[in-house]
Amino acid sequence: MSVKRVVIDPVSRIEGHLRLEIKVDESSGKVEDALSSGTAWRGIELIVQGRDPRDAWAFVQRICGVCTTVHALASLRAVEDALGIEIPKNANYIRNIMAATQNAQDHLIHFYHLHALDWVSPLEALKADPASTVELQNAVLEKYRLPLSGPVGLAFDAYPKEFPKATTLYFKTVQQKVGQIVASGQLGIFASHWWDHQDYKLLAPEVHLMAIAHYLNLLDRQRELVGAHVIFGGKNPHPHYIVGGMPCSISFSDMNASVNSERLAVVDASISLGINLINYFYLPDLLAIGDIYVKKGYTDGGGLAKERVLGYGDFPDEPYNGIANGDFHKKLLLRSNGVVENFGQGLASAVFYNLEGRDYADPAILAEGVEHSWYSYPQGKSNFHPWDGITEAQYTGPKEGNKDSWIYLDEAGKYSWLKTPKWRGKSAEVGPLARYIIIYTKVKKGIIEPTWAEKMVVDQVESVSRVLSLPPENWLLSTVGRSVVRGLEAQLHAYINKYYFAKLVKNIRSGDTAVASTEKWEPSSWPKEAQGVGLHEAPRGALGHWVVIKNAKIANYQAIVPTTWNACPRDSQAGYGAYEASMIDTKVKVADQPLEILKAIHAFDPCVACATHLYDAAGNEVGMVDTDPYAIVKGGGR
Amino acid sequence: MSDGQLKAYYVYSPWLRIFHWLMVMSIVVLFFTGLYIGNPFFIGSQGLEPTYAFSERLSMETVRFIHFAAAFILVCAFVLRVYGFVVNKGDRLLPRFWTKQHWAWTMDIMLHYMLLRASHKPYLRNPLARMSYLGVYFLIGIEAITGFTMYVMVDPKSIWGQSFSLVNSLLINEYYVHLIHHYVAWLIIIFAVVHIYMAVRADFMEREGEISSMFSGVKFLAHQPVDLGEIATEEDSLVRYWDNIARDSRPHSG
Amino acid sequence: MQTNNSLWELFQKRGLSRRSFLKTCAMITGLLGLSPLKCTEVVAAAEEKNLPVVIWLHGHECTGCDESFLRSQTPLASDVILNMISVEYDDCLSAAAGEPFEQHFKEIIEKYAGQYILAVEGGVPLAENGIYCMVGGRPFVTVLKEAAAGAAAIVEYGSCSAWGGIQSAKPNPTNTVAVSQIVGGTTIVKVPGCPPIPEVMTAVIMHFALFGQLPPLDTSGRPKQFYGNRIHDTCYRRPFFDSGMFAERFDDAGAKAGWCLYKVGCRGPATYNSCGNMRWWNGLSYPIQSGHGCIGCSNNGFWDNDQFYERLPNIPISATIANADTIGAVATGVAVAGVVAHGALSVVEKYKRQRQSKPEEERRP
Numbered sequence A: 001m002s003v004k005r006v007v008i009d010p011v012s013r014i015e016g017h018l019r020l021e022i023k024v025d026e027s028s029g030k031v032e033d034a035l036s037s038g039t040a041w042r043g044i045e046l047i048v049q050g051r052d053p054r055d056a057w058a059f060v061q062r063i064c065g066v067c068t069t070v071h072a073l074a075s076l077r078a079v080e081d082a083l084g085i086e087i088p089k090n091a092n093y094i095r096n097i098m099a100a101t102q103n104a105q106d107h108l109i110h111f112y113h114l115h116a117l118d119w120v121s122p123l124e125a126l127k128a129d130p131a132s133t134v135e136l137q138n139a140v141l142e143k144y145r146l147p148l149s150g151p152v153g154l155a156f157d158a159y160p161k162e163f164p165k166a167t168t169l170y171f172k173t174v175q176q177k178v179g180q181i182v183a184s185g186q187l188g189i190f191a192s193h194w195w196d197h198q199d200y201k202l203l204a205p206e207v208h209l210m211a212i213a214h215y216l217n218l219l220d221r222q223r224e225l226v227g228a229h230v231i232f233g234g235k236n237p238h239p240h241y242i243v244g245g246m247p248c249s250i251s252f253s254d255m256n257a258s259v260n261s262e263r264l265a266v267v268d269a270s271i272s273l274g275i276n277l278i279n280y281f282y283l284p285d286l287l288a289i290g291d292i293y294v295k296k297g298y299t300d301g302g303g304l305a306k307e308r309v310l311g312y313g314d315f316p317d318e319p320y321n322g323i324a325n326g327d328f329h330k331k332l333l334l335r336s337n338g339v340v341e342n343f344g345q346g347l348a349s350a351v352f353y354n355l356e357g358r359d360y361a362d363p364a365i366l367a368e369g370v371e372h373s374w375y376s377y378p379q380g381k382s383n384f385h386p387w388d389g390i391t392e393a394q395y396t397g398p399k400e401g402n403k404d405s406w407i408y409l410d411e412a413g414k415y416s417w418l419k420t421p422k423w424r425g426k427s428a429e430v431g432p433l434a435r436y437i438i439i440y441t442k443v444k445k446g447i448i449e450p451t452w453a454e455k456m457v458v459d460q461v462e463s464v465s466r467v468l469s470l471p472p473e474n475w476l477l478s479t480v481g482r483s484v485v486r487g488l489e490a491q492l493h494a495y496i497n498k499y500y501f502a503k504l505v506k507n508i509r510s511g512d513t514a515v516a517s518t519e520k521w522e523p524s525s526w527p528k529e530a531q532g533v534g535l536h537e538a539p540r541g542a543l544g545h546w547v548v549i550k551n552a553k554i555a556n557y558q559a560i561v562p563t564t565w566n567a568c569p570r571d572s573q574a575g576y577g578a579y580e581a582s583m584i585d586t587k588v589k590v591a592d593q594p595l596e597i598l599k600a601i602h603a604f605d606p607c608v609a610c611a612t613h614l615y616d617a618a619g620n621e622v623g624m625v626d627t628d629p630y631a632i633v634k635g636g637g638r
Numbered sequence B: 001m002s003d004g005q006l007k008a009y010y011v012y013s014p015w016l017r018i019f020h021w022l023m024v025m026s027i028v029v030l031f032f033t034g035l036y037i038g039n040p041f042f043i044g045s046q047g048l049e050p051t052y053a054f055s056e057r058l059s060m061e062t063v064r065f066i067h068f069a070a071a072f073i074l075v076c077a078f079v080l081r082v083y084g085f086v087v088n089k090g091d092r093l094l095p096r097f098w099t100k101q102h103w104a105w106t107m108d109i110m111l112h113y114m115l116l117r118a119s120h121k122p123y124l125r126n127p128l129a130r131m132s133y134l135g136v137y138f139l140i141g142i143e144a145i146t147g148f149t150m151y152v153m154v155d156p157k158s159i160w161g162q163s164f165s166l167v168n169s170l171l172i173n174e175y176y177v178h179l180i181h182h183y184v185a186w187l188i189i190i191f192a193v194v195h196i197y198m199a200v201r202a203d204f205m206e207r208e209g210e211i212s213s214m215f216s217g218v219k220f221l222a223h224q225p226v227d228l229g230e231i232a233t234e235e236d237s238l239v240r241y242w243d244n245i246a247r248d249s250r251p252h253s254g
Numbered sequence C: 001m002q003t004n005n006s007l008w009e010l011f012q013k014r015g016l017s018r019r020s021f022l023k024t025c026a027m028i029t030g031l032l033g034l035s036p037l038k039c040t041e042v043v044a045a046a047e048e049k050n051l052p053v054v055i056w057l058h059g060h061e062c063t064g065c066d067e068s069f070l071r072s073q074t075p076l077a078s079d080v081i082l083n084m085i086s087v088e089y090d091d092c093l094s095a096a097a098g099e100p101f102e103q104h105f106k107e108i109i110e111k112y113a114g115q116y117i118l119a120v121e122g123g124v125p126l127a128e129n130g131i132y133c134m135v136g137g138r139p140f141v142t143v144l145k146e147a148a149a150g151a152a153a154i155v156e157y158g159s160c161s162a163w164g165g166i167q168s169a170k171p172n173p174t175n176t177v178a179v180s181q182i183v184g185g186t187t188i189v190k191v192p193g194c195p196p197i198p199e200v201m202t203a204v205i206m207h208f209a210l211f212g213q214l215p216p217l218d219t220s221g222r223p224k225q226f227y228g229n230r231i232h233d234t235c236y237r238r239p240f241f242d243s244g245m246f247a248e249r250f251d252d253a254g255a256k257a258g259w260c261l262y263k264v265g266c267r268g269p270a271t272y273n274s275c276g277n278m279r280w281w282n283g284l285s286y287p288i289q290s291g292h293g294c295i296g297c298s299n300n301g302f303w304d305n306d307q308f309y310e311r312l313p314n315i316p317i318s319a320t321i322a323n324a325d326t327i328g329a330v331a332t333g334v335a336v337a338g339v340v341a342h343g344a345l346s347v348v349e350k351y352k353r354q355r356q357s358k359p360e361e362e363r364r365p
């Protein structure tokens, strides 16, 4: 029985530079071992040190351009937590709208443009009959629409502005275009893929044609979903913010204001379009494909989610006066903060641990290891304790090949620029699936009285369970489950968007137009030393930024980002990271064409630039290695 | 000629003198308008209705216009400087770096200014001063180049825009052009402070008519200046003319 | 730059008949599993001229430029990707991954040597032989050089690619440089911005599609059409600047009225980009319109022109914070104090000398 080692590098259709290596037993298709390696490091935390904390958001925002606002938001929250700034109501609603917009748009573009080609093939689409595709489209809309919704305070949308086009001519035209591309021999972005993989035969050609048509349709419409970013932040990617609120002043009596009634109309239209695209395209397509896969028994890839998932919670319903002091977590709309273990064994045996306030400053709760990362630890200790935070780069190169020409990485040694984040010494999965498991568990076990959004989460999970006729733990914990939940979350966030838009309008109507609190704008009003934590549930999972400010400058900055949690290398104490666990939990039919692996990893929506920007590779002692920012102050500046 | 009697020497041409005072005025205007442009402010309180700096007549636009006008005057004034240089020997103040003498004199004057040497050789224009003038022209040159870079880039396609855009790439980006313009302005002001002091001091300590020379063009020296050959000649008729007047009007010099 | 041959042209070149061409098309139709009815379309496609080939590489970047590119409205992203160019290699959009993808890369740079356009997003880390950015097990810089060797033109998308970008800000831990600092010998178009405006990114391709050549460039290599003017000279808040009407701080009356953001740090006066005239989302907004000053994101080295909310950056002098004006004023003060002291000493000296009536040339002890 030969075990074959297969490398996927670069992994395309992701953000950043990721390398996967798997060992597959060719006869059984079992993945014996898998490793995930972040292969680039940029050092942005080093770059922000010594700069003005009010500028930090702009620097760290550039950690990632796909999840383009998330690091800015986490950074602002961290700086505001440190300086004790409470932002005005409007700013809070606007930031929530921007975050929900980001999630909804990012999930949608991920599904169609980064993930879909793992499921559907343009070549298969050529075999479809356009007339039957029309029938299929209609059937899909009938069967797989998820008619759930949040509180829609203001509904000006007279009818869905974008609707799947179920006409024969439409599908014929799309098919013709795809045919032309194929015939020209210039496949462009479709070139050289494993299109002959047997999994592409799982779906009927008509499903392929429908999905490819939507791929193109939504490639051109996704841009309109980020209207809120362009209005409130001036651009996208990388919209602008300010510490203390938002820069976009609201006025109805000036002719040149950033936000007025017309500008709000743009935001509203964009939010409504998001709801439509998700309800009529994204979710039906996703559920149709998911249903077929689940019915054919594809429920592998669950991995770490079965054991442990983690979240921080998000969407402060009203302004809060601090995160580390616990106020943030009291005001949340989506309380996905906490850890759920053993969900894989069913809801009954799942265990919930809370994560709140000072927990984020406790190095015993959140820590990072370097066992398999390209860093060494003094005194030869294998365990990394953040209180002794020293990072020394130790780039060891690969197992086979040269330092600058790899063949195979060394799974027994060091093989990634990512560290291994740990919760109480254990690794955990983060992301939409994690958030859904946590909220579902909390609500079902009666730990929390659900808000409307949390109730919608539970309703969504149960509706899908009915469609798939499986209990949640049987479909959620899989590659398909991960992708489906991302779609559900897109729907949830589209309505959260609406909800906060209505709240914003209501608050403005009450006479409050403030968007920024500037009493603590001047550094002279700041304490000499301060530290803060900023939390955000980014599209890819729980995101935390930690900042230490001394003499009006950033003394220390650190972020633990979702993809680090998920894509991290293994650890003898914490176990495998989520990517590796999921790959090991996936069956590969053709070792040379590990399409299933690509699918499993894409289901996490990797964002590797986020994950690998963290460390000082120059081998110098840098304060930022501490997971716990307070450590520097408390530990007396090592 | 070291009889201790004050003798008048005609040094500066009218061209140089006009230039000097034009330069003084334009630098003062440039500096203060520049400060305003860098950090504009309101007189009075800011209301919802349009308000203008100082008053309706002194808006940012006007202040900028004055700044630009003064800049043009300053740059054009150099024509006078050059003309004076051509027609009058006294205007040729370029330090003669290549001569030993220049450095010896520099040392002499430096020791004097450091209060280590009670007096210095008689100069029409001491070499340290001559070097500092060259220095300030250099600074003005930087201001002119950076200033015009910012000024002409409003029309990047013009011949000016095309040539000055190189300055932007050379200095990495235009933000650095702003910064350099700002810093050098302060250097010029620091020069002015020292320069005025030196003139006043020379007047007080040596009574050589330092300040009045910038109006009349004539300096008074008790001893024959060592740089006479370089800057002016004794045969100059005006020198003799002023010589007489000086003798009459300065009783203590006798 | 020559355009690639169509299948029909190849047949003509080889002296093959129209008949055999049509036969081949029919065969292709069959191979693709298309119905015979589709044959005419295949013929049409094979007669068409090929699209210019584009290879899109990613170095040290955040993929924001890709995202921006996809947000283009005119031309729409799908029109660009499917009808104007053929993006044969792009690790953000391409379906393929891993080995076959790398194989395809090799084939493309051979097959279209000297003809393809190389688009690069991201800076090039050079420290320690480039191991801070590995692609397919090789340093990015190696891949870049390989691809650049046969490129007809190189487009540097984004400030990272054009200038080095955020990772090259002080202290530049990975020693990242711009693409043009590594490769040369061919036309390089800089399209800076963090990210550039979507329609500016696609317009470079649109220009090529319309006129068959690269757009005219300025002295820094940027398309003149989009980077000619300063934002300040095209800003809709400029009249307020000229009138001296400024927002003094965020969300004050001036900010609400949409006055000039100069005093809260706007970098518009030193930034070359189309944000003022073209704006984002085809005229919808740009940072200044949304109330935030420009941060100068299309400028070389703008990251080190911080703090973004000050007109002049602060210079750290031993724990105090001062800007150019403070330093200038202090230095002038010191100069004044210096000359006053010097003057006083000179006067004292003079009187001392006069009282003692010492010979003038005598040196002080």
Ligand code: SF4
Residues within 6 Å of the ligand: C231, C232, C233, C235, C236, C237, C238, C239, C241, C259, C260, C261, C262, C266, C267, C268, C269, C288, C293, C294
């Ligand atoms: S907002 Fe900025 S770019 Fe616009 S006029 Fe004012 S300083 Fe110039």
